[in-house]
Amino acid sequence: MDILATLNYPVYLAIFVCIYGCLAIGLNVQWGYAGLFNAGVAGFFAVGAYTSAILTSPDVEDRLGGFDLPVPVGIAGAMLMAALVAWPIGKICLRFRGDYLAIVTIGVAEAIRLVARSEDWLTGSTRGVNDVPRPFGSLPYAYSQLAFLALAAAAVVVVYILVERQSVSPWGRMMRAIRDNEDAAAAMGKNVPQRRLQAFVLGAAFMGLGGALYAHLGRSITPEAIDPMISSFLIWIMVILGGSGNNRGVLLGVLVVWVIWSASEFITDLLPTAISLQAKYGRIFVIGLVLQLVLRFRPEGILPEPLSKPRVDLGKEVTERV
Amino acid sequence: MEMISFLNFYLIPGIVIGSIYALGAIGLTLIFSIMRHAHLAHGDMAALGAFLALAGITTIGLPAYAALPLAVIATGLIAIGIDKLFYSHLRTRPKILTTISTLGIALMIRSVVQIVWGVDTRLYSNGISRPQNWFGLKIKAVEMYTLSAVVLFVVALVLFLTKSKWGKAMRAMSDNRNLALLSGVDNNKVVALTWLISGGLCAASGYFLGMNTELKSMMGWNILLPTFAAAILGGVGKIEGAVAGGLIIGIVEELSVMVIPSEYKALSAFAILLLVLLVRPRGLFKGKIL
Numbered sequence: 001m002d003i004l005a006t007l008n009y010p011v012y013l014a015i016f017v018c019i020y021g022c023l024a025i026g027l028n029v030q031w032g033y034a035g036l037f038n039a040g041v042a043g044f045f046a047v048g049a050y051t052s053a054i055l056t057s058p059d060v061e062d063r064l065g066g067f068d069l070p071v072p073v074g075i076a077g078a079m080l081m082a083a084l085v086a087w088p089i090g091k092i093c094l095r096f097r098g099d100y101l102a103i104v105t106i107g108v109a110e111a112i113r114l115v116a117r118s119e120d121w122l123t124g125s126t127r128g129v130n131d132v133p134r135p136f137g138s139l140p141y142a143y144s145q146l147a148f149l150a151l152a153a154a155a156v157v158v159v160y161i162l163v164e165r166q167s168v169s170p171w172g173r174m175m176r177a178i179r180d181n182e183d184a185a186a187a188m189g190k191n192v193p194q195r196r197l198q199a200f201v202l203g204a205a206f207m208g209l210g211g212a213l214y215a216h217l218g219r220s221i222t223p224e225a226i227d228p229m230i231s232s233f234l235i236w237i238m239v240i241l242g243g244s245g246n247n248r249g250v251l252l253g254v255l256v257v258w259v260i261w262s263a264s265e266f267i268t269d270l271l272p273t274a275i276s277l278q279a280k281y282g283r284i285f286v287i288g289l290v291l292q293l294v295l296r297f298r299p300e301g302i303l304p305e306p307l308s309k310p311r312v313d314l315g316k317e318v319t320e321r322v
Numbered sequence: 323m324e325m326i327s328f329l330n331f332y333l334i335p336g337i338v339i340g341s342i343y344a345l346g347a348i349g350l351t352l353i354f355s356i357m358r359h360a361h362l363a364h365g366d367m368a369a370l371g372a373f374l375a376l377a378g379i380t381t382i383g384l385p386a387y388a389a390l391p392l393a394v395i396a397t398g399l400i401a402i403g404i405d406k407l408f409y410s411h412l413r414t415r416p417k418i419l420t421t422i423s424t425l426g427i428a429l430m431i432r433s434v435v436q437i438v439w440g441v442d443t444r445l446y447s448n449g450i451s452r453p454q455n456w457f458g459l460k461i462k463a464v465e466m467y468t469l470s471a472v473v474l475f476v477v478a479l480v481l482f483l484t485k486s487k488w489g490k491a492m493r494a495m496s497d498n499r500n501l502a503l504l505s506g507v508d509n510n511k512v513v514a515l516t517w518l519i520s521g522g523l524c525a526a527s528g529y530f531l532g533m534n535t536e537l538k539s540m541m542g543w544n545i546l547l548p549t550f551a552a553a554i555l556g557g558v559g560k561i562e563g564a565v566a567g568g569l570i571i572g573i574v575e576e577l578s579v580m581v582i583p584s585e586y587k588a589l590s591a592f593a594i595l596l597l598v599l600l601v602r603p604r605g606l607f608k609g610k611i612l
Contacts, residue, residue: 035418037418037421037422039362039425092596092599092600093599096599096603096611096612097417097418097611097612098418098421099354099359099360099417099418099421099612100360100554100599100612102360102362102418102421102425103360103362103547103550103554103595104595104596104599106362106546106547107547107589107592107595107596110547110588110589110592111589111592114585114586114588114589117585118583118585118586230429233425233426233429236422236425237426240422277440278436278437281433281436281437282433282437284429284430284432284433285429285430285433285434285437287429288426288427288429288430288433289426289430291422291423291426292407292408292423292426292427292430295412295419295422295423295426296408296411296412299415299419
């Protein structure tokens with residue numbers, strides 16, 4: 001039992017690595033494969049978390065809910081709802097160059113946060129949705145954590161395998177072709193807007209999955225948990241640091257960034273209270289700086305996207321893809 | 323509702339906040355059209371300028387009006403520095419990378435503001451300024467200053483862009499980058515000038531926002547969407563568009579509380595942004611689409 005107790009913290013870290021892994025692979029489908037700059041990851045995360053929480057939690061007065069559905073139904077609903085939210089956004093924005101999508105997704109995340117904060121009948125506003133069932137929640141704490149880790153790990157492995165299969169299929173090649181040279185892909189008869197929309201919606205569904213797991217882990221979801229910038233930005237730095245376009249790299253990035261982020265929290269907690277508040281904001285500065293350094297010195301990430309054979313040197317522009 | 327209270331409670335506050343958005347949107351539209359990327363750190367840079375002015379007032383003891391030029395120049399120089407340090411080496415790479423970089427810069431600037439000035443709400447000066455009565459129109463002195471300063475900034479900028487050599491170079495770079503470069507326009511100088519002007523205007527918008535409301539570390543983030551909406555509504559690259567867009571967004575935001583709950587006031591700018599992208603992506607003044 002003691003061994004299990006010492007494992008508590010690593011297990012807790014590992015669960016979050018799996019949840020962030022789902023989010024990061026979702027973003028990798030959008031950015032790594034399709035080149036779409038979604039700056040509102042937190043929004044799709046929130047849609048997933050709230051959808052699953054509302055579908056599975058018991059009845060509360062004056063709030064939509066009381067469906068008491070099983071957790072798998074909640075998770076499926078979360079993915080579906082995140083995809084449904086992504087679809088019209090993609091329809092409007094994917095016609096333009098990436099910057100417009102970035103601005104609009106920031107707005108969407110902001111809108112979702114406002115809805116979560118103020119719609120009492122839907123999200124319970126600041127109280128949030130509570131009493132969300134937790135799978136294996138009846139086991140003793142340590143076992144329940146381990147069982148949840150197994151569930152989260154299974155989710156990320158399934159997502160990983162699905163996306164890896166996709167990326168070596170004709171669909172994956174087509175996506176990369178569109179990303180690297182839109183005009184050429186269009187000239188070959190590829191329906192560029194449709195494919196981009198597919199990648200955007202698929203990525204959003206995985207983000208919804210991450211959100212659902214988060215809500216079930218904590219048994220509740222509140223507006224504080226969906227800070228628009230910090231969580232979106234952490235996912236971004238994970239994907240770029242790890243290596244966009246390479247799912248293994250992305251998962252490695254999740255691990256590295258999450259360990260740094262948690263370790264720095266550990267350190268700032270040890271500091272005297274007078275400066276610990278400042279140090280808390282210093283952590284965000286450091287994460288921002290890491291992004292700048294990666295973009296400058298290793299833009300392809302730790303594990304770059306593997307280039308397919310035969311490797312023809314087409315000059316810097318093509319091989320050093322974004 | 324009576325006409326006069328409509329003017330006092332909706333239109334005048336809308337014009338004031340709109341002119342603040344306009345200052346930010348001009349900088350944004352210049353960066354969008356000359357640097358060809360979105361500048362997501364624009365709001366947080368405005369907050370930085372606002373807090374630099376606060377530092378001028380509280381630590382150096384400057385009067386409030388003298389802190390404005392200080393903040394404008396300091397923020398302009400900081401913007402040039404950020405560009406040199408973080409954006410310049412991304413110039414030859416796809417522009418979307420620079421946009422990602424600006425997102426990181428936004429968080430970095432905000433965390434600096436939070437470390438140095440904390441997260442509590444601050445004010446430039448204590449005490450309430452009473453509105454003066456102009457034939458029934460109630461206008462505060464600070465609102466008059468804001469509007470006249472914004473007019474001065476816009477006139478000075480338009481004169482600079484149309485009359486001076488460097489202003490013409492900036493417009494040339496915005497209209498046709500390759501042609502401008504071939505004609506011997508110095509890219510580095512135009513880039514530095516763009517950041518100086520945009521950073522300075524950011525600081526001015528933050529300063530006036532702080533004057534009319536209050537200073538918060540999140541104030542910049544809150545004006546980012548309306549500022550972008552203003553720039554895109556006006557048409558990317560169009561100064562007059564940014565001014566008109568800013569005023570429209572400001573007024574619509576204030577009027578929106580008549581039809582939607584006030585919690586969602588912040589979303590009216592976003593709704594306009596979506597609508598413009600759907601039906602008229604070049605904006606009112608036929609700007610660019612990147």
